[in-house]
Amino acid sequence: MDYSKDFLTELYKELVELRLFEEKLVEIYALGKVPGHIHSGVGQEAxxxxxxxxxKQGDYYKISHRPVGTAAIIGVPLNTVFSEIMGKRDGNSGGRGGVNHVAxxxxxxxxxxGTLGSDMAVGVGAGLTIRKNKTDNMVYVFFGDGTANRGAVYEAMNLASAWKLPVLFVCENNQFAISTHVSEASPVANPGADRAQAYGIPSKIVDGTDVLDVYEGAKELEEYVRSGKGPAILEAKSYRWRGHFEGDQMKYRDASVTEEWMKKDSVEKMENYLLKNNYITEGEIAKIREEINAELDKAIEFAEASPATPEEEIYEYLYVK
Known part of the structure; x- marks a missing residue:
C-alpha cells in the first residue's frame, strides 16, 4: 500500500499517545490515585x-479492560477519561465505571x-442496530486470547454470521490469559482466526507489533464487513509486556522471552520506519512526545482537582427507575 506522510504521522502519534497514556496510568496507580486494579496494555498499542x-464516524467500539487508553484514540476527552479512572464526578460515567469500565x-x-466475553453480545446488538438503520457503519469488538475460549463468544460470533451483521471481531492474542499460556488453554494455535471457519466467515492473522501490518489486515476485513457480507475475525499476535495486573510478579513467564518480545517494540519500529524514509525528523519526534506528555499531564491535573463522586450518587444508575 502507498501511504501519505500525514497518515503515517497520525498513526505514529496515536501509537505514542497510547504508549504514554498507559505509562502515565501505571505511574498514577503506583501513587495510589486509581481505585481498584489496572491492567496495563503496554506492548499492544499497534x-x-x-x-x-x-x-469512521458513527462506528461502535467494544473495548476490553486492556488498554484503557484506547478510549482517547477513539475520541473520548482525556479530562473525562482520567477523571473516570480516578473515580471522580467529572468522569464520563461520573466516576462510577472506573478504570475498567470507561464508556x-x-x-x-x-x-x-466485568464478565469477560458476556458483553460481546452487546457488540453484536450494535451491529443489528446498524443494519436496521441501513448505514455502512460497523462495530469493532476487541477480546483477548483467553476470552476467546468463553461460550458467549461462540454464541455472539454464530449469531453475527447467521444474520450477516457488520462486526469485526479483533482477537488481541498477547499469549497469556492471566497466568495461563495460550498453548495450555486452546486446542488451536490461533484462538481467534482458526475458529472463523466454523462460522463461515473470513479471518486474518497479523503481526500485532507492526502497526502497518495490522492496518492492512484490518483494512481488508473492514471493506468486507462494510460491504454487507457479514462479520470477520482479525487476530493480532503481540505480547503483554507487564503483568496481568500491576503487582503481578509474573513467575509464570520466562523473562528472556519477554525481553525478546520487547525488542519488537511497535512504537520504536514505526519510529525507525518514518526516520529511514524521511517522513519525520528527530526534532519532530521530540516535539510530538513533548506535546502529548503535556496534554496527558494537564488531563491528570484536571482529574486530580475534580471532586470525588459522592457515595450517595454511586448507585444512581444501577436500576431502571
Whole structure:
C-alpha cells in the first residue's frame, strides 16, 4: 500500500499517545490515585491503533479492560477519561465505571462487562442496530486470547454470521490469559482466526507489533464487513509486556522471552520506519512526545482537582427507575 506522510504521522502519534497514556496510568496507580486494579496494555498499542485507523464516524467500539487508553484514540476527552479512572464526578460515567469500565455512547464507545466475553453480545446488538438503520457503519469488538475460549463468544460470533451483521471481531492474542499460556488453554494455535471457519466467515492473522501490518489486515476485513457480507475475525499476535495486573510478579513467564518480545517494540519500529524514509525528523519526534506528555499531564491535573463522586450518587444508575 502507498501511504501519505500525514497518515503515517497520525498513526505514529496515536501509537505514542497510547504508549504514554498507559505509562502515565501505571505511574498514577503506583501513587495510589486509581481505585481498584489496572491492567496495563503496554506492548499492544499497534493492535488497537492499526485496527482503529479504519474507523469512521458513527462506528461502535467494544473495548476490553486492556488498554484503557484506547478510549482517547477513539475520541473520548482525556479530562473525562482520567477523571473516570480516578473515580471522580467529572468522569464520563461520573466516576462510577472506573478504570475498567470507561464508556461514552456519544463517541460510540460501548460499556464493558466485568464478565469477560458476556458483553460481546452487546457488540453484536450494535451491529443489528446498524443494519436496521441501513448505514455502512460497523462495530469493532476487541477480546483477548483467553476470552476467546468463553461460550458467549461462540454464541455472539454464530449469531453475527447467521444474520450477516457488520462486526469485526479483533482477537488481541498477547499469549497469556492471566497466568495461563495460550498453548495450555486452546486446542488451536490461533484462538481467534482458526475458529472463523466454523462460522463461515473470513479471518486474518497479523503481526500485532507492526502497526502497518495490522492496518492492512484490518483494512481488508473492514471493506468486507462494510460491504454487507457479514462479520470477520482479525487476530493480532503481540505480547503483554507487564503483568496481568500491576503487582503481578509474573513467575509464570520466562523473562528472556519477554525481553525478546520487547525488542519488537511497535512504537520504536514505526519510529525507525518514518526516520529511514524521511517522513519525520528527530526534532519532530521530540516535539510530538513533548506535546502529548503535556496534554496527558494537564488531563491528570484536571482529574486530580475534580471532586470525588459522592457515595450517595454511586448507585444512581444501577436500576431502571
Amino acid at each position: 493492535t488497537f491503533v492499526g485496527t482503529l485507523a479504519t474507523r 461514552l455512547l456519544s463517541k460510540g464507545m460501548l460499556g464493558f462487562s
